[in-house]
Amino acid sequence: MTFRAKHLLGIEHLHPTEITTLLDLADSYAEHNRKGIAHRDVLAGLTQINMFFENSTRTQSSFELAGKRLGADVMNMGMQASSIKKGETLIDTALTLNAMRPDLLVVRHPHSGAVDLLAQKVNCAVLNAGDGKHEHPTQALLDALTIRRAKGRLHRLSIAICGDISHSRVARSNIMLLGKMENRIRLIAPPTLMPSGMADFGCEVFENMEEGLKDVDVVMMLRLQKERMDGGFIPSEREYFHRYGLDAEKLAHAKSDAIVMHPGPMNRGVEIDGTIADDINRSVIQEQVEMGVAVRMAAMDLLAQNLRASRSAQTQMV
Numbered sequence: 001m002t003f004r005a006k007h008l009l010g011i012e013h014l015h016p017t018e019i020t021t022l023l024d025l026a027d028s029y030a031e032h033n034r035k036g037i038a039h040r041d042v043l044a045g046l047t048q049i050n051m052f053f054e055n056s057t058r059t060q061s062s063f064e065l066a067g068k069r070l071g072a073d074v075m076n077m078g079m080q081a082s083s084i085k086k087g088e089t090l091i092d093t094a095l096t097l098n099a100m101r102p103d104l105l106v107v108r109h110p111h112s113g114a115v116d117l118l119a120q121k122v123n124c125a126v127l128n129a130g131d132g133k134h135e136h137p138t139q140a141l142l143d144a145l146t147i148r149r150a151k152g153r154l155h156r157l158s159i160a161i162c163g164d165i166s167h168s169r170v171a172r173s174n175i176m177l178l179g180k181m182e183n184r185i186r187l188i189a190p191p192t193l194m195p196s197g198m199a200d201f202g203c204e205v206f207e208n209m210e211e212g213l214k215d216v217d218v219v220m221m222l223r224l225q226k227e228r229m230d231g232g233f234i235p236s237e238r239e240y241f242h243r244y245g246l247d248a249e250k251l252a253h254a255k256s257d258a259i260v261m262h263p264g265p266m267n268r269g270v271e272i273d274g275t276i277a278d279d280i281n282r283s284v285i286q287e288q289v290e291m292g293v294a295v296r297m298a299a300m301d302l303l304a305q306n307l308r309a310s311r312s313a314q315t316q317m318v
């Protein structure tokens, strides 16, 4: 089975075999990155534009690095400084960019669904780098690759996702991906940060960390997304850390070889204790960053192959 998608807008429409194809390729890129083997021919002659309408450190820099490692011409649009500030609509900005004939467009936007909308207006492959509370597919894929490398498999694992589930596109994409690969997902959050109906997605829901973490293989922590909160969702950060912050005592309820993950940026002392985050025997947070580059290389490689194939089919038709 190959990878058929034209865009990477979310996990929702990916088939499990497409996920495996992408992870296999990413795994080989990860090994080559470690050995310093270059692949500058893969995206040679293609133009990649990164449009980030929201702040980003890891995601933007790893998309940039991934494109450069594969030989693309990479341009970062400073969206803070763009015409959006002068009142231009998203669609007009997209059409302007489209006229510059990019091949790969990487977009992060604060509104759920904005990246899908944009993909309908342009003639290139679009990669969603996070849209509102909706999806963050490359984050879920890099998390999956990190888990697969640490645990030797990506099925039948017990995985806890903890914290601000309500506001998190990372949680949403991960729930879909890990569910498709047949894992047991446990969601742990205070009732104010847990969306309703999660049991319908096949997830087990917990309010208490000690119960939820019992015997899990993977502990995935989430940042409190304060920028998406418009009221008092938690009594105080101190109280939140006491009840939901991951520390050695709570982690002791997970399996003794359970790994600890966090997508970053991390708030030490709010959702995670600094010593756990830095514990190289448990935390795979740095590995997640490393896998981010490999996964983005694989995603752009596969989309570029599909783009080239559809363009050459179109040329043959005329």
Ligand code: NCD
Binding pocket: 058, 059, 130, 136, 139, 169, 170, 222, 223, 225, 263, 264, 265
């Ligand atoms: C996440 C995001 O932006 O959705 N970060 C990331 O991409 N590494 C999670 C977050 O901001 O908490």
